[in-house]
Amino acid sequence: MARLFGTDGVRGPAGTVLTAELALRLGRAAVLGGVAPDPERLARPRLLVVRDTRESGPMLEAAFAAGAAASGADVHLAGVLPTPGAALLVRSLGFDLAAVVSASHNPFADNGIKLFGPDGRKLPDALEERVAALVEEESPDGAWGTDIGQVTPLLGATEDHLRALDERFADLDLRGRRIALDCAHGATARVAPEAFRRRGAEVVVIGDAPDGRNINAGVGSTHPEALQRLVVEQGCELGFAFDGDGDRLLAVDHEGRASDGDELLALIALHLRESGRLAGGVAVTVMSNYGFHAAMDAAGIEVATTPVGDRHVMAALAERGWNLGGEQSGHLIETGFVPSGDGVAAALLVLEALAGDRLGDRRAMERLPQVLVNVPVADRDGAMADAGLATAVAAADAALAGRGRVLVRASGTEQLVRVMAEAPTEDEARAVVDGLVAAVPGRVA
Template sequence: MARKYFGTDGIRGATNQGAMTAAMAMKVGMAAGSHFLRGHHKHRVVIGKDTRLSGYMLESALVAGFTAVGMDVVMTGPLPTPAIAMLTQTMRADLGVMISASHNPFADNGIKLFGPDGYKLSDADEEAIEALIDGDVPLVPSAQIGRARRIDDAAGRYIHFAKATFPSDLRLDGMKVVIDCANGAGYKVAPDALWELGAEVIAIGVTPNGTNINDRVGSTAPETLSETVVASGADIGIALDGDADRLIVVDEKGRVIDGDQLMATIAAGWARRGRLAGGGLVATVMSNLGLERHLAAQGLGLIRTKVGDRHVLEAMRARGYNVGGEQSGHIIMADYATTGDGLIAALQVLAEVKRAGAPASEVLHRFDPLPQLLKNVRFAGGRPLEADSVRAVIAAAEAELTGRGRLVIRPSGTEPVIRVMAEGDDAAQVERLVDSICDAVRAAA
């Protein structure tokens, strides 16, 4: 069923436009609140946000919507997305809400919803809420309007939770860590957690002003982190994104280490200690073939899903895996969290480096990635991937790559773009095949 408001990760868009107005946020609060009014207990929703200027506006509108249908509201202030998922569970809330557009610039914002189990909502729940947004939601009598309050210890609760995932026999004493919080949701909790575990912490991206979130800092812009690590002689650098649900790492030489390498590191360590469930990892079709070959050499498997951490988590739950994620740095460890958590993943990476007693550049470089190339082809309309001419070129490319690489071609879910990705042992061959497919798509569009 086509969605009107919900995308792959909640509702997102430019603020004060379309689905990201205060009026729409109030409707979302009323609709989601009404949908989760189940049973006769006093219902509760936890609302967190990142540091965007528009977060105040959307928070107030959501509070109005939820209280109007009889839900009590607990506001946490700026906290990572995984912290809201955790608090939704531990506070026995009926619903959790995170106001964030993740790694997008400050002018965007979004609304992510979690069910009472701390997991993102099912398709059925999202479809039911969409129907209520466009319908008439009954309001409660005045005596039943919900109450709203802020809690002051939410950050401390999350720090305690995150630290509890770090091995009890280890400390970070003697390790100099640069942490880049993207001027986002993790700007307080991440440096504090690392310091409490004994690290010498150099924090950047920790001065949010409402408009500088993800602005030349964070996991999508690691250049400043790399420069700071090298200049300060740090052992490692960690970059979170705007809502702190993913990370990228920089080694002591300033080299960026992506999610594939980090997942391989965590999986290897957990496998050695008998902790890895499912016999491998779950990752998306975008993870490098080098990761798959590396795991196979260790007797571990790789399950691939469609792009999106939601699909990764669904496969993990269905198949009994406890580690999975994306090349972009969303890493899910089901033993600890119901969604990707950049800080907890970082702590696991730091634990592996600490145990090895070797530089991060040696510990975290697990395999040489195969040459990989991704190009986007914009088209005006129609379905170019269904054209016989395009199918013929794709079939020829797949045949040429058999045993030496792979091809991933998919339409974007948000814009008229075809994404063409190939990887293989021969970089020149990869580029030639990608270009040939892109040319065929353009000719058919």
């Protein structure tokens, strides 16, 4: 059987792959396998469920809650809330588990379910595998159908999230500043504008009218063009774009130039180091631009590199006792606030780091040109094990030493080998990629 949980929970087209039946079985399994056993527990386990704005969300929320309640848990439905809100509330309100019904930046037809433990972090692999195994069981041991829990609404979750942002950024004054926000017609549509207005900002907003089907449709962090036009046309100082569930961030300066997670993370890292609040170094994934590493090296900030996925970044931070990490895609994690990417908190932290300067005037790093080609292959694992490809990669890496880098990796979900190079010029990067693509065995048309 294919692995049920991917890098960001269970995900697929709603109603065909992610069905109500699967969501119900996940709810059941989450209680029986995902909640840490406590022999002294006197009350039922307590689960929190939040969702984004997709039209399939209420169906999957209800099915998951039914499975969890049937397995003996009390389930609290918080409704539409950004993913980091779940990571915050599972800790502050003492829940045993949180589930987020969302497919993040995917189109509306997809949906997903991801699970967070009582520490606010995504479940570790071992617990996810235990939950996945229970999903497949026909008659698992447990309270299925005997000691039934309750399903109740949790009121005030949005205000709880806003209150936490108020406390963290109490000293951030945005009065007199005109800022654009793109909420992707997703879970930040209420939280983000209100958080900025409470700091005194004049806010120009798009993507704040979700209808169940328009989430991420031509808006949000994966489609920055609308925000880039808005910032320039409305004369905004800068703009921020979030994704559908609010755990990613992209920024746009006053001229419409976009800054991705690497650039924002570099800015934040330097700010926290200068203010004495950077614990250790910064954790990033293998996809971070070489320019980020060069900037951190110049600043004397240690960098840890992890596989792709914010869960791996968070694991590296926890292992080292560091407090800052992120991904090029815009997951930015500052663990002093929440152990999850939080787009709204990251945007406010960027403004704190700018201290009144314009984003376009603060170049925390110089991005190297990057070329990425996805190569279809018959056998991705076999291709990656090929000695000839390994030799070609080593030679290309040596040729770019100190000036750039190469990265060749197998896709985690498709029969693809991803070939990437970063070099001082795009022409050189493309030439390196072309040479490596030719060395990939088993290519298919």
